[in-house]
Amino acid sequence: MKVLDLKCSHEHRFEGWFASTEEFESQLSRKLVACPVCAVTEVSRMPSAPRLNLSSARGEAAPETAQAETPPDAAALQARALQFMRELIEKTENVGERFAEEARRIHYNEAPARSIRGVTTPEDAHALLEEEIDVMPLPVPDALKEPLQ
Incomplete structure (x- = not known):
C-alpha cells in the first residue's frame, strides 16, 4: 500500500492511499482522485520522505515529542475542520x-x-x-x- 501526500490546485493538502504508484497515476488520469475539501480533480503529488522507525526495530523506545508545545499544522487543522463538518452533517x-x-x-x-x-x-x-x-x-x-x- 502506498500512502501519498497530495495537493489540489487550491493548495489543500491531503493523503491518498493506493495499491501502487501506477494505480495512483491511472486514477489521476481518469479524474478519480479528488480533493476532500473542494472536490477538484486537479491534484498533484507532493514530495515526501519515507518514514523509518529504526529505533523501534532495535527495541529502543522512540523519543517522546512535546505535542502540546507544537502548534497544529495546516493539515491537522484542516482534518479537524473536516471531522467537525462530518459530525455536524450527521447530527x-x-x-x-x-x-x-x-x-x-x-x-x-x-x-x-x-x-x-x-x-x-x-x-x-x-x-x-x-x-x-x-x-x-x-x-x-x-x-x-x-x-x-
Missing part, C-alpha cells in the same frame, strides 16, 4: 431551502425542536437574528455533501 437534519421557515417553526414551538441545516439568503438570516433566532452561516464543502467511501 443535523437538512431542510434545504426551507431553512428560514423551519427555524421559525421550531423557535415558535410549531415544530419539534431539533438541530437543522439548510440554505437561506443573507437577508433571511439577518431577519432570523432580529427575531432572536440563533443562526450561523457555515459553508459545507461539496465533498462532504455526499457519503464518503
Whole structure:
C-alpha cells in the first residue's frame, strides 16, 4: 500500500492511499482522485520522505515529542475542520431551502425542536437574528455533501 501526500490546485493538502504508484497515476488520469475539501480533480503529488522507525526495530523506545508545545499544522487543522463538518452533517437534519421557515417553526414551538441545516439568503438570516433566532452561516464543502467511501 502506498500512502501519498497530495495537493489540489487550491493548495489543500491531503493523503491518498493506493495499491501502487501506477494505480495512483491511472486514477489521476481518469479524474478519480479528488480533493476532500473542494472536490477538484486537479491534484498533484507532493514530495515526501519515507518514514523509518529504526529505533523501534532495535527495541529502543522512540523519543517522546512535546505535542502540546507544537502548534497544529495546516493539515491537522484542516482534518479537524473536516471531522467537525462530518459530525455536524450527521447530527443535523437538512431542510434545504426551507431553512428560514423551519427555524421559525421550531423557535415558535410549531415544530419539534431539533438541530437543522439548510440554505437561506443573507437577508433571511439577518431577519432570523432580529427575531432572536440563533443562526450561523457555515459553508459545507461539496465533498462532504455526499457519503464518503
